[in-house]
Amino acid sequence: MSRLWILCLAFLLACGQNQPTEQQGEEKLIGKLITAGGTVTEIVHALGYGEHIIATDITSTYPKEMQALPSIGYRNQIKAEGILALGADMLLAEEGYLTDDVVSQLEATGVKLAFFPKPKHIEETYAVIAEIGAFLDVPERAESLLSRIKEEEKTLYAYLNEQEKETTPRVLFIMARGPETVFIAGKETFAENIIRMAGAEPAALGFQDFVPLTPEALLEIDPDYILLFDSGMQAMGGQEGLRQIRGMENLRAYTSGNVLAFDGHYLSGFGPRVAQAALELARATYPMN
Numbered sequence: 488m489s490r491l492w493i494l495c496l497a498f499l500l501a502c503g504q505n506q507p508t509e510q511q512g513e514e515k516l517i518g519k520l521i522t523a524g525g526t527v528t529e530i531v532h533a534l535g536y537g538e539h540i541i542a543t544d545i546t547s548t549y550p551k552e553m554q555a556l557p558s559i560g561y562r563n564q565i566k567a568e569g570i571l572a573l574g575a576d577m578l579l580a581e582e583g584y585l586t587d588d589v590v591s592q593l594e595a596t597g598v599k600l601a602f603f604p605k606p607k608h609i610e611e612t613y614a615v616i617a618e619i620g621a622f623l624d625v626p627e628r629a630e631s632l633l634s635r636i637k638e639e640e641k642t643l644y645a646y647l648n649e650q651e652k653e654t655t656p657r658v659l660f661i662m663a664r665g666p667e668t669v670f671i672a673g674k675e676t677f678a679e680n681i682i683r684m685a686g687a688e689p690a691a692l693g694f695q696d697f698v699p700l701t702p703e704a705l706l707e708i709d710p711d712y713i714l715l716f717d718s719g720m721q722a723m724g725g726q727e728g729l730r731q732i733r734g735m736e737n738l739r740a741y742t743s744g745n746v747l748a749f750d751g752h753y754l755s756g757f758g759p760r761v762a763q764a765a766l767e768l769a770r771a772t773y774p775m776n
Contacts, residue, residue, distance in 0.1 A: 524581030567592035639762035702734035
């Protein structure tokens with residue numbers, strides 16, 4: 488009986504060792520992911536599931552290793568066949584990123600889909616992180632990430648409170664895709680929100696969304712700082728190339744060298760690094776003496 492008992496115990500222990508741990512079971516449940524939308528991708532990665540992402544879209548440039556993954560394309564160019572060929576179990580995307588036809592085709596095949604709003608304010612960032620954390624069934628990781636961002640937000644506001652604000656710097660965001668395609672940001676844009684978060688004032692608020700830039704409007708606005716994406720600066724041929732924009736040479740911001748360029752996703756994504764981006768912008772417009 489003693490020998491039989493020992494054999495049974497050994498068998499039970501062996502079976503127990505083959506059972507998946509909670510973490511292993513969690514990974515098996517998640518499976519292979521495709522993400523679409525740079526902010527969604529960054530959040531999923533920040534929640535610890537970067538290794539599960541097998542493909543992304545062309546806007547998913549951060550973290551850098553995401554750029555090495557297969558790309559499913561961009562918005563209306565994305566096809567269901569390309570996604571299905573990758574054998575993903577789930578697709579997490581920004582709302583409105585896929586056409587209705589593509590969504591219907593994917594749903595018919597059993598691929599699990601989830602769509603999340605594109606945040607344009609830090610409170611929306613918090614909400615989307617919580618939503619994605621809930622969808623992936625890792626609310627504790629989401630809470631940890633939210634706590635980190637809130638601490639970074641406190642650092643931002645502490646920096647702003649240290650500044651002597653005789654005047655608030657006025658910042659104009661310019662969306663440039665070349666000398667003939669130049670727009671400026673107005674109300675209800677990511678630019679308005681990130682500029683305000685950085686303690687500055689958006690220089691153009693007489694309109695909503697983005698409008699074409701005219702020389703007359705540029706001179707009338709006359710901002711303290713000009714803000715662009717890195718890609719926009721490159722499209723113009725660098726800071727010297729901004730002279731191609733009529734009226735630019737007459738601006739105080741340009742002649743003073745107050746031209747700022749940030750990575751596009753970093754500045755506009757309102758993802759896990761939003762407070763870091765706002766602090767960097769604040770330091771550029773409120774430099775410590």
